[in-house]
Amino acid sequence: MPPKPRRKRSFGGLRQLPSKRWQANYTAPDGLIYNAPHTFDTSLDAEAWLAAERRKISMDLWVPPSEALVKPVTFGEYSYRWLEDRPLKPRTRQHYQAILDSLLLPTFEDVALKHLTPASVRRWYTDQGASRPTYRAHAYGLLRTILGTAVTDEIISSNPCTIRGAGASKRAVKIKPATLPELEAIVAGMPERLRLMVLLASWCGMRFGELAELRRQDIDLKHGVVRVRRGVTRVKGQVVIGTPKTTAGIRDVAVPPHLLPLVEAHLNEHTAPGREALLFPADDGTSNLATSTLYRAYYPARAAAGREDLRWHDLRHTGAVLAAQTGATLAELMGRLGHSSPAAALRYQHVARGRDAEIAEALSRIARGE
Incomplete structure (x- = not known):
């Protein structure tokens, strides 16, 4: 026992x-x-x-x-204190704890920090295999960060995490953005009260948690913007409402003009009175929408559009690519999507540049008079 x-x-x-x-x-x-x-x-x-x-x-x-x-201070003892002292969002804390429990503590819990070596870290990393590259990369990144703090605390003299590129992972599945006809089909397949949610996710690049906590007071029709100030997550079954994950997530998102009449109609027909009324509430009309409720409507809609591979978060990816295709700069994409680092926004610009061959072919069709 x-x-x-x-x-x-x-x-x-x-x-x-x-x-x-x-x-x-x-x-x-x-x-x-x-x-x-x-x-x-x-x-x-x-x-x-x-x-x-x-x-x-x-x-x-x-x-x-x-x-x-x-x-001697063990990794298990130090990581416990590290997690307790860290100012983290509840969802991030839960994620870190899950990584510790499943991938790091089974190997390192009773190992003294001073006994961790590059060789022992490399052996652990190899033993994880390549079946879950993203989760392994997250675990390595967390291990490197914890041990980096131990260096700062002068408990160890150097960080034994020295594997180049181990904290980064390639996307296992390449995302294929939705086309405009596919988006139109998905919207048509959704219940009326959730159609605008699909449109804001795709055209404005908003996250599910931001949309599920969107309230009447956050919509500025006069200036045509959605003010993102909060988000909702669920941690161990409990609803947690707070600020976005990063400071960059607090932003004003300009709504494409063709959507503004639809936003106004949604406010009139599907949103309760009052500044605090949710735009996309659960069935009871007052509590935050759960992902499971959304998926019951979204999965059949995407299937009808022939895009069963399109995850909800891929709608945000679609919106990012559409914005990049307009020629938006890296800084503009970061501001619109609420990214705190250039890496993610740069990925969407690369996707947009991938259309260059299609543009060249279209130019040739013009030259041929087609």
Whole structure:
């Protein structure tokens, strides 16, 4: 039977061993983790020992115990503290915890940070295989970031993550943007109250979480913009409303003029009164739309358009490519899509440039009088 997990505490940690006795430890002012010299009958006894050690520290009376009691900081202990101290969005925190639990801790949990080497990291990376390249890249990137912080904290002298390019992954499936006739077919196949959602996702490049939290007050028909200020996510079944993932996500998106009459009609016919009314609520009219509800309508609509491969997020990709085809600069694409780095926006520009051969062929048809 494995030991029970450590209790989350403001100072130190407690863990019940298989013997039912309790173990206690804490991180001292010198950055090292010290275990109690013995185990305890009850958690209260262990907490009393921790309280005594904390009192010594607060009164500046603490001195390091003998070297025999020093326990090197393990990756498991350090990553737990790293995640707790990091100011992360709930969805990102959940993602990092899942990566730790499934890919990193099974190998590195009990390994002392100072014993991690480039060779051991390379062996772990190789053992992951190539079946899930994106997830492996995310895991390597997280490992490299955590150990980079350990270097900053002077716990280790150098970062053992030295595999070039391991934190990046190639897209497993090449996205094929929707054509305008396909978009038209998808919109026609959606319930009326959700048609504008498809149009804003594709023509304005908005994320699902941004659309699901869009409210009447966020629409400025006079200036023709949608003000993106919030997003909604679901973390372990709980609805979480907050700011977009990055500061760049807070933006005003100009609505193409041909959509403005449709936006106004949607506000009149499918949006409740009041500034706080959701544009695309769930069936009850007041709570945020869930992805499962959307997919029940979207999957048949995309099938009718002959695009069963088109994920909802690919509509945003379609909108980005359409914007790039207008000649939008990299900075303009970043602003419109809410990207904080050029990498993603640059990808859409590359896709747009890929049409050069089609343009050349069209020019030849003009020359031939076709």
